[in-house]
Amino acid sequence: MSLLFLKRVLANPLRVGYLVPSSPFLTRQTASRLDFSRPRVVVELGPGEGCHTRQILRRMDAASRLILFELDHEFVRHLKKQFRNDRRVTVLQTDALHIGTALRELGHEECDYVVSGIPFSVIEKSARTTILKRIAAAMSRDARFIAYQLTTQLCDDNDIFDLDRKSFCALNFPPINVMEFRRSGSGLPLAAA
Numbered sequence: 001m002s003l004l005f006l007k008r009v010l011a012n013p014l015r016v017g018y019l020v021p022s023s024p025f026l027t028r029q030t031a032s033r034l035d036f037s038r039p040r041v042v043v044e045l046g047p048g049e050g051c052h053t054r055q056i057l058r059r060m061d062a063a064s065r066l067i068l069f070e071l072d073h074e075f076v077r078h079l080k081k082q083f084r085n086d087r088r089v090t091v092l093q094t095d096a097l098h099i100g101t102a103l104r105e106l107g108h109e110e111c112d113y114v115v116s117g118i119p120f121s122v123i124e125k126s127a128r129t130t131i132l133k134r135i136a137a138a139m140s141r142d143a144r145f146i147a148y149q150l151t152t153q154l155c156d157d158n159d160i161f162d163l164d165r166k167s168f169c170a171l172n173f174p175p176i177n178v179m180e181f182r183r184s185g186s187g188l189p190l191a192a193a
Helices: 003-011 024-031 051-059 073-082 096-105 125-138
Strands: 041-045 065-069 089-092 111-116 139-149 161-169 176-183
Touching: 024 051, 024 139, 024 161, 024 176, 041 051, 041 096, 051 065, 065 096, 073 089, 096 111, 096 125, 111 125, 125 139, 139 161
Parallel strands: 041 065, 041 111, 065 089, 111 139
Antiparallel strands: 139 176, 161 176
16 A cells, blocks of 8 residues: 555545555456457546556557546646556546536547446435436446445446446455446436536
């Protein structure tokens, strides 16, 4: 664990959401869900110090784009420095509520993947629903939402996404669920977010 991560956990544990960074086992398991057989637009919500980001970039082709949404100013500064020479990466200091607007401002109508470790179980239900709706509205029809979470609450607690597949990463502290969702067939409109 880096000193930066420890400082940010101590400064705001609920925002960071985890006590230690994700293990290499988890980051590989998460990144393996992304298909880069063609150029993709990928959004990562809450990248922290960038352990999932680095794993995604290892698999990403030159024509794909990775857009990082991070609230913590110290993590943002670290991410901008870490990826300053990688033209595929854009670091934004903003939250998931602005996903649709931010994508459009960057010239993308929608994204192909959203990867998130945001601790949804600690977010109040109406705020969580709003965030999930904004994520869904920013996704292409065939896009996937990949969430790594301590609980499986997202599987049962929303009608915005349908679970495609779920796995468990025991080689992480704490052990964690990796869930892959697609937009629900219930007809969520592709409204601007």
